[in-house]
Amino acid sequence: MNTLQKGSVRTIIFKDKETWVGVALEFNIVETGDDPREVLFMLDEAIRGYVESARKSKIRTTNILNQIADIEYENLWKNLESKKPVKSPYEVYSFGKTVLA
Secondary structure, three states: OOOOOOEEEEEEEEEEOOEEEEEEHHHOEEEEEOOHHHHHHHHHHHHHHHHHHHHHHOOOOOHHHOOOOOHHHHHHHHHHHHOOOOOOOOEEEEEEEEEEO
C-alpha cells in the first residue's frame, strides 16, 4: 500500500501499433510518444509530479496513490511478471517497479 511517505508503482512501456505507451498502474497515468526512451522519461516526470502534488496537497487518503489499474494493463503486467511465454499483441520495451522515496 502506497503512502505519502513510501511505496512503489508498477510501470510498463510497450508499443501499441505505431505508438509507444507508458503506464503507471497504481496512479492510472498513461504517456504516449514515438520513442520508448521519450515515453519512459515522460512517465518518470509524470510520476514525480503526481507524488509531489499529492504531498503538497496533504491529502489524508491514500486512494489516489493506490488506484485500480485498467484490466488490460493488469493482465499485461501479470503475463510479464509470470515470465511464461504468452502471446501478446504488444512489443514490450520495459516493465518494473519504481520505488517512491
